[in-house]
Amino acid sequence: MNGSKHDRAGARAEAATVRFAFTPAAAYVRAARLVAADVAAHAGVASGLLDEVRQAVGEACTRAVLRHRDRGIDELVRVEFSIGDRFVAKVTDNAQDLRARSGDRVGAGVAGGDARANDHEAIEEDTLSEEITLIVLGGLVEDLVVTGPDAEGGTTVSMSWPLPGSGSAADH
Template sequence: MNGSKHDRTGGRAEPVTVRFAFTPAAAYVRAARLVAADVAAHAGVATGLLDEVRQAVGEACTRAVLRHRDRGMDDLVRVEFSIGDRFVAKITDNAQDLRARSSGRIGAGIGGGEPRVGDSDTMEEDTLSEEITLIVLSGLVEDLVVTGPDANGGTTVSMSWPLPGSGSATDH
């Protein structure tokens, strides 16, 4: 298959990876979406899926930005695109789970002890917003995995799309 127009990875055995990070601000989500679409197109993702890639990466990055903002964090949002058998996008935030933090299970001693009045309403709104985003993502992306938060806090949204020659029945 070397040399065919569908062999966009050049026959490399090792996956190609593009990594970057951005300040958790809505203004940078657009840049992440554009980079995602460009890398996906270069990888050979079907033209009909590029809008899906762009929108899904935008939703995942927006979720990460909001998680950072709602927790008062300036840590960078990390983005990774891998080109191997599939095109994989991973968006990672560093925001701890507010419910776990306020109950003392994760990050004990962070946040000043007892939850403030109204914190439970804010936590419910944050949880609902994150759940809605994940529902939207699950409707956009067939292969979606969300991991975390772990003891260090943060979550990773992993999504992938097929590439030509990856064994799909629709490859030519």
């Protein structure tokens, strides 16, 4: 992890960046979301929003891992938090748009459908989960932008939350 300390005694954290990457495996998503909540707390994000940060970053990382897994991509999922006027979280994958390749699978809906073999059930739920991540993110995060796939093939989920102007930095 590559970050810098800021003045926690001050009303607002100094500009800072925390950046890391992780192997696209389910076991590491929790670490990413816990780091997100911790960095957000240090940045001064309101305590009432920290659950939202944790959930949202976890969802974005889950989506990235699912996209890498679906394509058999071993490259790292990249995560970046930046502290400035707002707390900004970015999660970047290296997978091209799933729909372009297998729109029929994405179309597996919430209701109905035939019974499937066990391994297919897991794959289908993964696909469903990727769709749900965007629904959850859209519902949770007011400032949400999903870009890509870009020239390198990945997408980036960018989210931001307000930081207090003064006097209400995280206390811990």
